[in-house]
Amino acid sequence: MTSTLKRALFGILAATLAWGPATAQEADAPALSLELNALQPSEGGCRLTFVVENGLGADVSRAAFELVLFNAEGLVDRMTVVDFQDLPADKTKVRQFDFKGTPCDQLGRVLINDATDCAGDGIEPDACIRNLKTATKSSVEFGS
Numbered sequence: 001m002t003s004t005l006k007r008a009l010f011g012i013l014a015a016t017l018a019w020g021p022a023t024a025q026e027a028d029a030p031a032l033s034l035e036l037n038a039l040q041p042s043e044g045g046c047r048l049t050f051v052v053e054n055g056l057g058a059d060v061s062r063a064a065f066e067l068v069l070f071n072a073e074g075l076v077d078r079m080t081v082v083d084f085q086d087l088p089a090d091k092t093k094v095r096q097f098d099f100k101g102t103p104c105d106q107l108g109r110v111l112i113n114d115a116t117d118c119a120g121d122g123i124e125p126d127a128c129i130r131n132l133k134t135a136t137k138s139s140v141e142f143g144s
Helices: 003-028
Strands: 031-042 045-055 060-071 077-087 091-100 107-119 132-137 141-143
Touching: 031 060, 031 091, 031 107, 045 060, 045 077, 077 091, 077 107, 107 132
Parallel strands: 031 132, 107 141
Antiparallel strands: 031 045, 045 091, 060 077, 060 107
């Protein structure tokens, strides 16, 4: 084996070892995963569908978030609180919210400003926002 090939293989091995433990730690970290899954026109506005998975290791009896909706130009359209209600541990739930007066094609971004409510046995009040992981399957930017 040439020294160039040895160096390349060593570099790949070192990068793999360095990346592996961090990924495993991230996968094991408690998280509340919130995905903006779909946008659908509704009567006079837009219906947002969220998929939420409680990986915090304990039941969440109440979870609510302040959302900021931005229009296509990046201007704040509205701020509102959405209530995800109870989220049992290790369970996935789907929640839908209608936003009248906000056409889906004018929605540019959804920001999670804060968790306004986060409660449950063994749940710290800031756990819902501190351990929040976001994703989107829509064309709208989504996150905290």
